[in-house]
Amino acid sequence: MNHRREIVICLGSSCFARGNKSLLKIIQRYITQHGLTDKVAFKGDHCFGECHIGPNVKIGGKVYNEVSEDNIHHILAEALQDLLK
Numbered sequence: 001m002n003h004r005r006e007i008v009i010c011l012g013s014s015c016f017a018r019g020n021k022s023l024l025k026i027i028q029r030y031i032t033q034h035g036l037t038d039k040v041a042f043k044g045d046h047c048f049g050e051c052h053i054g055p056n057v058k059i060g061g062k063v064y065n066e067v068s069e070d071n072i073h074h075i076l077a078e079a080l081q082d083l084l085k
């Protein structure tokens with residue numbers, strides 16, 4: 001079985017209050033709609049220690065800052081490009 005690409009959303013209070021609460025649902029929906037359920041591992045984590053540049057989401061080890069409803073689809077499409085067929 002292939003190693004799953006890890007998507008980690010910061011669920012620390014700052015990121016959660018500033019947008020990750022809704023991004024959680026958006027990312028979950030994106031994974032389902034694009035048939036990525038078996039290719040990614042989606043989980044939440046505690047504060048990354050970078051609240052001032054949040055909301056933060058980590059994909060494949062790379063941290064994306066200032067993630068919003070406006071840029072999340074672009075970020076996911078780029079970070080998961082090779083998994084989207």
Ligand code: FES
Nearest residue numbers: 012015047048051
């Ligand atoms: S709450 Fe997300 S980095 Fe601190």
